[in-house]
Amino acid sequence: MLRPSVILSLLLGGLLLFGACTRTGPQGETDTAPPMDPTTERMLYQSTQALQSHAFVQALALVDSAEARAPGLADVPFLRGRIYAELVRLKEAEAEYRKALALRPNYPGAWNNLGNTAFRDQRYSEAIQLYHRELAANPDPRPWRGIARAYVELGKTDSARFAFERALALDETFAEAHFGQALLLDDLGDAEGALKAAREALTYDPDNLEYQYHVGAYLVKLGRPGEALALLESVAEAWPWHQGTHYNLAQALMRLGRTDEAEAMQTRAEQLRDLQAQISHLENTARVQHRDPFAHAALGSMLRRVGRYNDAMHAYMVSLYLDPSNLEVYNNVAVLHLLRQDTTAAIRAFEQIVQVDATNPHAWLNLGSLYALSDQLDGAKYAWEKVLEYDPGNEVASRYLASLTPVP
Amino acid sequence: MVGSMVLGGLFTACGTPDEPVESPSTEQEEALQSLTFTEVTEEAGLEGFRHTTGAFGNRWFPESMGSGGGFVDFDDDGWPDIVLTGGGTWPDHSDAAPVEALHLYRNNGDGTFDEVTAEVGLGGIHAYSLGVTAADYDNDGDQDLFITTLGENLLFRNDGGRFSEVGTEAGVAGGFSWSTSAMFFDADRDGHVDLYVGNYVDWTPENDLICMLEGMIRSYCTPELYEGVPARFYHNNGDGTFSDWTDRAGFAVAPGKTLGMAEIDVNGDGWSDLFVANDTQRDLFYLNNGDGTFKEQGALSGMAYDENGKARAGMGIDVGVVDETGEPTLFVGNFSKEMIGVFRHIGNGLFVDRAAASQIGRPSLLTLTFGLFLFDADLDGDFDLYAANGHVQPEIDETQEGIDYAESAHLFLNQRDGLFEDVAAGDLAKPIVGRGAAYADYDRDGDLDILVTENSGPVHLYRNDLDTGRSVRVHLEGTASNRDGLSARVMGYVAGKPLTRYVRTGSSFLAVSEKEVTFGLGQAPYLDSLVVYWPSGAVNRHGAQEAGFQLTLTEGESIAEATPFNTLSLPPN
Numbered sequence: 002m003l004r005p006s007v008i009l010s011l012l013l014g015g016l017l018l019f020g021a022c023t024r025t026g027p028q029g030e031t032d033t034a035p036p037m038d039p040t041t042e043r044m045l046y047q048s049t050q051a052l053q054s055h056a057f058v059q060a061l062a063l064v065d066s067a068e069a070r071a072p073g074l075a076d077v078p079f080l081r082g083r084i085y086a087e088l089v090r091l092k093e094a095e096a097e098y099r100k101a102l103a104l105r106p107n108y109p110g111a112w113n114n115l116g117n118t119a120f121r122d123q124r125y126s127e128a129i130q131l132y133h134r135e136l137a138a139n140p141d142p143r144p145w146r147g148i149a150r151a152y153v154e155l156g157k158t159d160s161a162r163f164a165f166e167r168a169l170a171l172d173e174t175f176a177e178a179h180f181g182q183a184l185l186l187d188d189l190g191d192a193e194g195a196l197k198a199a200r201e202a203l204t205y206d207p208d209n210l211e212y213q214y215h216v217g218a219y220l221v222k223l224g225r226p227g228e229a230l231a232l233l234e235s236v237a238e239a240w241p242w243h244q245g246t247h248y249n250l251a252q253a254l255m256r257l258g259r260t261d262e263a264e265a266m267q268t269r270a271e272q273l274r275d276l277q278a279q280i281s282h283l284e285n286t287a288r289v290q291h292r293d294p295f296a297h298a299a300l301g302s303m304l305r306r307v308g309r310y311n312d313a314m315h316a317y318m319v320s321l322y323l324d325p326s327n328l329e330v331y332n333n334v335a336v337l338h339l340l341r342q343d344t345t346a347a348i349r350a351f352e353q354i355v356q357v358d359a360t361n362p363h364a365w366l367n368l369g370s371l372y373a374l375s376d377q378l379d380g381a382k383y384a385w386e387k388v389l390e391y392d393p394g395n396e397v398a399s400r401y402l403a404s405l406t407p408v409p
Numbered sequence: 410m411v412g413s414m415v416l417g418g419l420f421t422a423c424g425t426p427d428e429p430v431e432s433p434s435t436e437q438e439e440a441l442q443s444l445t446f447t448e449v450t451e452e453a454g455l456e457g458f459r460h461t462t463g464a465f466g467n468r469w470f471p472e473s474m475g476s477g478g479g480f481v482d483f484d485d486d487g488w489p490d491i492v493l494t495g496g497g498t499w500p501d502h503s504d505a506a507p508v509e510a511l512h513l514y515r516n517n518g519d520g521t522f523d524e525v526t527a528e529v530g531l532g533g534i535h536a537y538s539l540g541v542t543a544a545d546y547d548n549d550g551d552q553d554l555f556i557t558t559l560g561e562n563l564l565f566r567n568d569g570g571r572f573s574e575v576g577t578e579a580g581v582a583g584g585f586s587w588s589t590s591a592m593f594f595d596a597d598r599d600g601h602v603d604l605y606v607g608n609y610v611d612w613t614p615e616n617d618l619i620c621m622l623e624g625m626i627r628s629y630c631t632p633e634l635y636e637g638v639p640a641r642f643y644h645n646n647g648d649g650t651f652s653d654w655t656d657r658a659g660f661a662v663a664p665g666k667t668l669g670m671a672e673i674d675v676n677g678d679g680w681s682d683l684f685v686a687n688d689t690q691r692d693l694f695y696l697n698n699g700d701g702t703f704k705e706q707g708a709l710s711g712m713a714y715d716e717n718g719k720a721r722a723g724m725g726i727d728v729g730v731v732d733e734t735g736e737p738t739l740f741v742g743n744f745s746k747e748m749i750g751v752f753r754h755i756g757n758g759l760f761v762d763r764a765a766a767s768q769i770g771r772p773s774l775l776t777l778t779f780g781l782f783l784f785d786a787d788l789d790g791d792f793d794l795y796a797a798n799g800h801v802q803p804e805i806d807e808t809q810e811g812i813d814y815a816e817s818a819h820l821f822l823n824q825r826d827g828l829f830e831d832v833a834a835g836d837l838a839k840p841i842v843g844r845g846a847a848y849a850d851y852d853r854d855g856d857l858d859i860l861v862t863e864n865s866g867p868v869h870l871y872r873n874d875l876d877t878g879r880s881v882r883v884h885l886e887g888t889a890s891n892r893d894g895l896s897a898r899v900m901g902y903v904a905g906k907p908l909t910r911y912v913r914t915g916s917s918f919l920a921v922s923e924k925e926v927t928f929g930l931g932q933a934p935y936l937d938s939l940v941v942y943w944p945s946g947a948v949n950r951h952g953a954q955e956a957g958f959q960l961t962l963t964e965g966e967s968i969a970e971a972t973p974f975n976t977l978s979l980p981p982n
Contacts, residue, residue, distance in 0.1 A: 190767070248718025
């Protein structure tokens, strides 16, 4: 079993997984992590867990508490930076990363994450410089991948290719670099090379649906629709919302002469394209109006509608961070938990709703149903009685309550 | 004045078709060394033109799209004249006098142009003008003009060099709409050219939306926010009027947001098929049913989207046979961060995406292409690709690193093996906010020159200084077919190699190019033979033709009138 400090280190790394607390910089400078008391360590660990489950309010509260206990600890602003980055508050994230670096000049991952925020803000040249700072402090393949992607955006493909090669020289199992190479080679017109690189990525990350999709799409492009079919069908099953997969499936079927099936698949692809267009618009709105809870909530609802539950949860939780009093979003989160078949989380979400608004009969009704589903019959009875307290004529609650009464 | 001579149907005195030619690589190298485009706007007398958007700070969507222009020989003297759309102002938001919707410049035959707008009856026309196309729609021997606008479109009938506006009485005004590019072609091969008019979105000052760039800067909106308006198709009744056959011909159900269209006979059945570029909507492929009606089959054919099934911002468009497969390849200009689309027909109505493989994709990824056309820039016999670029957001330089408002053009030279190389340099590579783009041999020296309009800016005329004279140019005059020979296929054979050309309007963006077709001969001394497939179904064959001449071929006649190129601009032997 891993020790909490090791887990903490792994989780704090985020995009960079540096475990050691002491390392030597390029100029022989020693960068030593100061000691951390167990309670602070636990708080940061819990904050990281909260971040992973998109519980941003909780994550920030825990990180604030950790800071109160141990001011001057670079881990605190670094983690806060990651939370802000998830909340699309890039400027605040950058400020936190820089605080971490002020406290610990070679803090593992800080320059890299600054590079990531610059990249997201389309400041590609600056991102490249920041990634190089990370490499100077902490050699790792990931900043090289960041550099490569930035060069791709700037149209400097030779430099991008070099950077991908450097990433892979440091870690040949780095699937994301292989995949980045595949995209670049495809852009450069080397579809065979792209296919090979995408397959290489799949070797190291075989369950990655994005990689599987691209292998399928490259096969279609290379005039090998028969080989692409099974792969694309399997991706479509896992990602029924993915427009590109359905489009390429239609193309593969068409080229195999299965015209009727191709037409049906293309119809589905068109529907998904319309939905994706709406999502793209909402994503852009949420990015530009990142402080507007409704923008994130609208995005969450659209993502939920197409079945992208994890992305939907992220958007809802950003919305709730910005406006914790919005019960409708709480309700959407609870429903989303149900859709993800996580009854326990759904119960917790409805409990939160009735804590905020104890007079909400709909929340009580759903909560009662979830208690009943999880065999908590007393809880169910209590919840449905609450429904009748605030909505005496509610026939559904009455019927449910009656079903709890043993037949004599 | 250049002389002309009448030649027999077979011209073989200057050599035999089997004479050796130099290898393509040497040829290409030589062509590259001498291929230069020089901006001659000022010396041509075009420096006074400015496109007017009427912008007053509210960033109204149509302001970002104009302007159009191109080449039309309005006075039938054999020298291509220049027509430009002036744009417009917003009546309630400007104290300035309304601008001329059209500007016409007569080619003086000495490299200069004189504005004759008022003189020919085109003065005092006030509309928010955008695109232009031209054809002899009434088969009376002169070029008529069709102008697209934000509002009712305008048809100017040319009667011996004087124009009268007849859009409403001819039935092509179309009511209030935001029309873009337009194209005359003979959809049903009845000898009268029909008209396809692209429409964009349902925008009016009243339903204008406020858009912000990165949430900070007032910017021009993108078309996703507005409803698309389908194109209109007008059937030529042959009596000077048109009937709206949009529904009857199969064009009624369409996403709209159209910015360009191009015709070619994809499946070789003798009937014109149609490609349509749409902004943020799927591009369209209309296959002619063989009776002047069409069936759209773009999505399944593989040309409607990018390789991930995503619709792009289709702008200018062209299609032609660019390699030795003999199959047409489609080119579509797109937004920045979207490659120029390149789709080669692989038979059975299916296309393969060759954007990246052709080496056009990557170099075009960061530019926003509007005008785009195929032409033989270096006269080596194959089509090259010109793309006029320019962004729509004036502040884009501040918000997106690597993307500029004024951009260099692309000149992709065909390497003959399905690959292209961007060789834009010199004047052609100077950044501008490019929009409409057209070509013609305005100085009649046998090579093709370029005209490009700028949004809210000047026009640019780039003279091709190749000056090899190694081409044969063909001008068609239909008799049973439409007078311009539109939709005719002209096959030229050079050193045994077939070169396919179509006589067309349309293509590019808001623009009209010359209707003559040009066969670059490379190092070959002459064109082996020439076959014209007229839209009427007639086929005329002509024998070998020496380089350095423009031929006028009349449908049904085996005799060609040959006019030598303007030798004043050719280098001494």
